[in-house]
Amino acid sequence: MSTTRHELLHAFDLLLAPGRFKDYGPNGLQVEGRTVVRKIVSGVTASRALIEAAIESDADAIFVHHGLFWRGQDGRVTGWMKQRLGLLLGRDINLFAYHLPLDAHPELGNNAQLGLKLGLVAHTGPGGRFGEQELGFIGTQEGGGSFDSARTLATHVESVLKRPVTLVDAAQRPIRNIAWCTGGAQGYFEAAIAAGADAFITGEISEPQAHYAREMGVAFLACGHHATERYGAPAVAGHVAAQLGLTHEFIDIDNPA
Ligand SMILES: [Zn+2]
Numbered sequence: 001m002s003t004t005r006h007e008l009l010h011a012f013d014l015l016l017a018p019g020r021f022k023d024y025g026p027n028g029l030q031v032e033g034r035t036v037v038r039k040i041v042s043g044v045t046a047s048r049a050l051i052e053a054a055i056e057s058d059a060d061a062i063f064v065h066h067g068l069f070w071r072g073q074d075g076r077v078t079g080w081m082k083q084r085l086g087l088l089l090g091r092d093i094n095l096f097a098y099h100l101p102l103d104a105h106p107e108l109g110n111n112a113q114l115g116l117k118l119g120l121v122a123h124t125g126p127g128g129r130f131g132e133q134e135l136g137f138i139g140t141q142e143g144g145g146s147f148d149s150a151r152t153l154a155t156h157v158e159s160v161l162k163r164p165v166t167l168v169d170a171a172q173r174p175i176r177n178i179a180w181c182t183g184g185a186q187g188y189f190e191a192a193i194a195a196g197a198d199a200f201i202t203g204e205i206s207e208p209q210a211h212y213a214r215e216m217g218v219a220f221l222a223c224g225h226h227a228t229e230r231y232g233a234p235a236v237a238g239h240v241a242a243q244l245g246l247t248h249e250f251i252d253i254d255n256p257a
Contacts, residue, residue: 002038003037003245003246005034005035005036005037008061008094008096008244009029009096011244012028012096015236016098016101018098018101021101021133024071024100025097025099026067027101029095030046030068030095030097031085031093031094032094033061033095038060038247039249040059040063040237040241040246040247041054041248042062042063042064042237042249042250042251043250044252045065046066046067046068046084046097048080048083048084050064051084051093053253054251055087055093060093061094061095062088062093062094062096063233063237065097065098065103065110066099067095067099068084068085102236103182103229103232104134108236110232111135111137111180112232115180117231118156118157118180119142120140120142120180122137123139130179131192132188132191135181136180136188137179138178138179138195138196138197140178141178146174146176147174147175149174150170150171150219151167151169153201154167154169157201157223161223161228163224163227167219167220167222168209170216170217170218171198174198175199177197178201179192179199179200181201182202182228182232184225186202186204186205188200189209190212193216193218198218200220201221202223202228203222203223203224203229204257205222224257225257226254226256234248
């Protein structure tokens with residue numbers, strides 16, 4: 001089965017509603033390729049390694065969370081940008097990228113899918129969201145229990161994500177309310193504290209968050225930008241591929257960050 005680039009863009013836009021977000025780059029079709037699409041490769045980032053793997057696997061379209069274009073870039077097509085664009089344009093492959101809309105989708109997005117992996121359930125209604133543009137999720141362990149410490153929660157996350165976690169173990173109490181936001185969402189920590197979290201799970205930590213954690217008595221877990229954002233792209237691309245009868249493959253290009 002096949003579809004057109006136009007139909008595919010329409011399906012992604014309908015699902016992810018990019019118009020609702022103020023974002024750091026363009027969402028949707030970032031690089032126009034061939035008209036007919038049979039196979040989608042999904043991945044976290046439109047890196048050269050992912051583009052090469054997609055070419056190898058005969059993809060007509062790539063679907064990612066981190067595309068090529070961001071606010072603040074100087075716009076020159078040199079170095080890595082020349083390499084990546086050259087591969088895409090030379091092979092006539094479409095690049096679709098959705099950033100915040102992919103974090104936010106209530107069932108298939110990065111935050112929803114990370115919650116599912118970790119066995120965390122957001123509170124129902126508006127109380128289950130926090131932070132700018134309501135991107136952050138807050139809830140409890142499935143079944144409503146508590147982790148007996150932040151270390152127990154960190155060990156659980158490490159076993160699911162199969163990587164070490166940087167833990168600022170500042171909450172000397174059982175962990176019941178858990179806030180999470182995938183990727184580079186360390187800036188959401190204060191909003192998570194204000195929302196009543198006992199612990200905050202995200203991808204990265206910067207210097208100030210260690211102090212906020214200690215001073216406010218809320219645990220901070222940095223679990224990897226890539227590791228926390230691996231689940232939304234294949235969920236969305238797989239869903240849309242099934243809807244349109246296309247082939248889909250997720251290719252994970254490992255990243256220690
Ligand atoms: Zn990210």
